[in-house]
Amino acid sequence: MHTEHRECRKHGRLRGSRNAPDSTTNPIAVLAVVVITALLSVVVQAQNASDGMDTVTYHEDVQQIVNDNCVVCHREGGIAPMALDTYELVSGFAPLIREKVVNEEMPPYAYDRDIGIQALDEDWRLSMEQIDRIATWVDQGAPRGNPDNAPPAPDLQDPNEWTFSDRYGQPDLVVESTPIDVPAGGNDMWHRPQVATGLEQERCIRAVQVKPAGNAKAVVHHANSRFLVRDDEGEMQSADRLTEYAMGKVGEVIPDGVCRRAPADSYVGWDIHLYPGGLGRMAPGDVVEDNVVEIGIWFHPEDYEPRYEQDLALYGVDQGEMVLPPHGVTMQQDFHSFDHPVRIDSFQPHGHLRMVAASLEVFYPETGELETISMISNWSAQWHHSHIYDVDSAPLIPEGAVMIIKQWYDNTAGNPNNPDPDQWVDWGSRTADEMDHAWIAVTHLDEEGYQELLAEREQEEESSGPSVASAQ
């Protein structure tokens, strides 16, 4: 089978789940890996060419991939534009499917392979083997195979169901925004209701999901939320951030052992950015009546004893000016550090229609090393994924290390999301304007805990041998 169908860019660096500078930053090692990988690729391709190719069929080789990764959206009533739940439908779109899969536009989870941390929770990417299998199937004429060998029909979740319900059951608390009609066109809107949570005691959040109701998904650009509490005079005061939602985001899972607090007697202060008419293929282009956004929260047990606090915060990427000339490009970056050790639990870059790429790096002043944590080189505003690092791979950052966030913007006609490349663009709240920040969930450690986690990982690495990137 072919090993290289991908037409998108690739990175040459493999990394494990280590938390500090390692030998992969050695340029000699990097070059060696690149050369060896290229040689191996040539050898394998030559071998395949001489051996001939096994026939790949839909029911035997492809349908399970489609069932597991596509049908959740591509089904009758799903959010995708066409259903892909029969052989006839899938084979009818075979060339398009090949293109989207090979270029890793589908499933819609943009995150570069072979650079940075690859062990992610809620990772929608196909493995390279799956991509190759689909491409080969299309190249061979999309043969059907034997229907008797078809895998069982997928047990699909209701598209309006909470995504995390498979894992945690129904949310312990659901807070709805107040309903509002979203017109078919006009200026973006910012709906900021304040709604009581009904919480009688402080709790620690285990997972949280924000869910626009029904066909409102395409008109809810973002839905940020923070807790509000009353002070002694009864005035509403801002408290901790609850969560952030942007188009396409699934939700957040807070790692065990830490606490993101939900205060007692609190309110949810919503900040819902609505985009009349909608964005993307699922844009209703019509009035959405009584639009409601819900937050579902799963709590840890009442007797849960966390060791550390975790929070989600907005980290600016505005060291330079956010100005995009017509038909121009630009890059923004910014630097953040902590006066205590931290673990980075998730990374979610945020921008609008001109943003096309983002990265998170860490610079270690003591060694001068620079480590790439995450790279998203084909970012799209239609899918704001929070990249949740597997808890055993989440970056452990010593005191004083510097997070470097970079975001790239393209105001040319070559950017398919660009509504008008003749316009000057700068920072603003509307979808047509731009933004430059990232949402990052951070567990705030102390030195003792940091050293313990380091020791645990070193012990694990010793017991399992050298780690290699878990790119699927």
Place this chain on the structure above:
Amino acid sequence: MPYHSVMRRVLWAVAGLMMALPLAGAAQEQIQQYSYLYPQQPMPDEGLPVSPFFEGWYDNGDGTVTFSFGYLNRNKTTVRHIRHGESNLIENSDFQGVQPTVFHPGRQRGVFAVTVPADSRAEDVWWNIIDEETGEVHKVPGRGTVSAYELDWNPRPHGSLPPLLWFESESSADRGPEGVTAPANVTTDVGQPVTLSVKVRDDSPRDPEDERFDDTIPVRVVWSLFDGDPEALSFWRHEAHMNSGDDPRVVQLPEAYGVARVDVTFSRPGTYLFRAQADNFAGPDSSSNDQCCWSNAYQRVVVDE
């Protein structure tokens, strides 16, 4: 320096050069078009050009569309004065002269608007600004065809509307970036203070059940020079607004209704056009970044010797 350290640097330099090569062409192209663009450079006090911005378009429901324009003066403190003409030109001659000649530092949104007749609503209205020092041309189209730039006159989710403004009779009040223009000029002499005033009322419908509206949301009015010699005048706090803060150009109207005044003296004769922007930015659903809710009023002043 140890050999491996030197080698490491050489290898990184080679790798960096290889990575930079594809970008260099793009950067060169960029530099040719916009030689000032150094995104990581802090804003300087002076020396940078002014860029026109198209804020968006309103469908007025009668076939006409209104285009709202603003600008970005990237200089940190310097006010730029670019007179009407080739260096500050709206290509549709029907609208030439309605744009500002005085450009205050920073991003100034929705400082003027033009309404395009129904029979030409599909045509662009270009605003061109040429930097007289560098010769760079910065231009932007007013365009009523891109939905992402559509604005509207509806109340925002919590009721905010652009405040109503008028000069003489409330029956002539209007709102929004196109706003109202004083029917009569104010006249004065060099050195003689003159009071500029505009009447304001916020009629935003608010939810009486929402405690955030238990107290009236105040309206803010900001006076600025729109056209004329920016070196030839001084603003003074009007005695009616002594509680509005340090900047005499800024007037707070706690009751969201009243007259916003400012005193001005001139050191040179000439004609000056002032802009008063009344905003609802204290509301939970209104800000400059949101493109709502503010209104403009324009007052011309003729100054004799």
